[in-house]
Amino acid sequence: MKILVTGAAGFIGSTLCERLLQEESYEVIGLDALIPSSTPVRAREHNLSQLLRHPRFTFIRQDLLKISWESLLPNVDIVYHLAGIPGVRSSWGDDFKTYIMNNIEATQRLLEGCRQYPVKKFIYASTSSVYGEKTGQVNEAAITEPLSPYGVSKLTGEHLCKVYAHNDNIPVVILRFFTVYGPRQRPDMAFHRFITHILHNKPITIYGDGHQTRDFTYVEDCVTAIAAAAAAEGIIGETINIGGKERASVLECISMIEDIFGKKVELRYMGKAFGEPRHTWADISKAQTLLGYEPTTDLCKGMKAEILDICNNPSL
Ligand code: NAD
Ligand code: UGA
Numbered sequence: 001m002k003i004l005v006t007g008a009a010g011f012i013g014s015t016l017c018e019r020l021l022q023e024e025s026y027e028v029i030g031l032d033a034l035i036p037s038s039t040p041v042r043a044r045e046h047n048l049s050q051l052l053r054h055p056r057f058t059f060i061r062q063d064l065l066k067i068s069w070e071s072l073l074p075n076v077d078i079v080y081h082l083a084g085i086p087g088v089r090s091s092w093g094d095d096f097k098t099y100i101m102n103n104i105e106a107t108q109r110l111l112e113g114c115r116q117y118p119v120k121k122f123i124y125a126s127t128s129s130v131y132g133e134k135t136g137q138v139n140e141a142a143i144t145e146p147l148s149p150y151g152v153s154k155l156t157g158e159h160l161c162k163v164y165a166h167n168d169n170i171p172v173v174i175l176r177f178f179t180v181y182g183p184r185q186r187p188d189m190a191f192h193r194f195i196t197h198i199l200h201n202k203p204i205t206i207y208g209d210g211h212q213t214r215d216f217t218y219v220e221d222c223v224t225a226i227a228a229a230a231a232a233e234g235i236i237g238e239t240i241n242i243g244g245k246e247r248a249s250v251l252e253c254i255s256m257i258e259d260i261f262g263k264k265v266e267l268r269y270m271g272k273a274f275g276e277p278r279h280t281w282a283d284i285s286k287a288q289t290l291l292g293y294e295p296t297t298d299l300c301k302g303m304k305a306e307i308l309d310i311c312n313n314p315s316l
Helices: 011-020 041-048 093-116 149-168 190-199 219-231 250-261 285-291 299-312
Strands: 002-006 027-032 057-061 078-081 121-127 172-177 204-207 213-218 239-242 246-249 267-270
Touching: 002 011, 011 027, 011 041, 011 219, 027 041, 078 093, 093 121, 093 149, 121 149, 121 219, 149 172, 172 219, 190 204, 190 250, 190 299, 204 250, 213 219, 213 250, 213 299, 219 239, 219 285, 239 285, 246 250, 250 299
Parallel strands: 002 027, 002 078, 027 057, 078 121, 121 172, 172 239, 204 267
Antiparallel strands: 213 246
């Protein structure tokens, strides 16, 4: 089985490639343009370091907006499309152009490629940000009302997948991840910021009152679900939430980190960030049924793993 993972040098993509390679019958091609962002290129290279030594892994440093498909897609069985520009808070203003290019145009271009060179499954990495403000547990049938330009760009990607599925029978599966954390987490994300700030005795910024909650998903749990989608039957055309084991508020997470470090941190309250829902909470019953998914990592354990990763890699 030949599997293409786009965004292979990213936080989730690199972890997914490592997991897929545990399956001996899988050959993995990782594609990534190593786009500089809040994640420095050296951190993306670090994400790839173990993979590059693996005999069944091939890395292609290319931009989805430029690559020619004939050298890549023939013989690919499954595409995991994780490449894109993530981040809710940075999707406003002129920066939205990069979201349009890398989340919308790049997705459309890849779908065109798969129209020319058919694959058995096209798995699209979507996000809880497509839902917008909801109360309680949200299932996949909920109306999608994104609050941020980022959410709009990812929802447009979903719509493109469905359009190509409808017209060209591209076998699409949409997975919606909920706030993923753990080793290699992007430096713009909450836990990475909180941990580095407490390590360097710098104040932590809280957007809003800190009582907003997230369905935090440990990255190894998330990739368990994503990897299961490769072999799972009967999932073509489905949209599936991938949530975590535990929800918590931002303040609860900070106090957990303080307990682990055994010190208090100064909190600086800012206004609520634009475009963020107050709460996220995934109904994962579909993932349980279709992917046999059961998140197992609680927040404290997952947080400790992320702390260890950051402490072990101070130069990133
Ligand atoms: P990341 O930034 O760590 O990884 C994305 C990778 O895509 C980067 O390495 C980047 O270089 C690459 N990339 C971007 N545009 C490209 C292009 N045009 N051509 C080739 N490579 C390109 O992000 P992440 O947190 O690992 O997120 C991965 C995916 O999951 C994204 O699509 C994101 O929207 C989605 N997602 C992430 C989360 C989360 O909590 N991290 C939650 C929901 C959804
Ligand atoms: C995350 C990812 O960044 C998105 O790519 C992804 O699509 C999204 O999850 C999702 O699930 O859809 P977010 O939930 O904002 O977005 O994740 P974090 O950056 O970890 O933020 C979590 C919470 O911490 C937010 O409420 C945010 O306001 C808060 N926060 C973050 C702070 O209070 N201070 C900070 O310095 C950073």
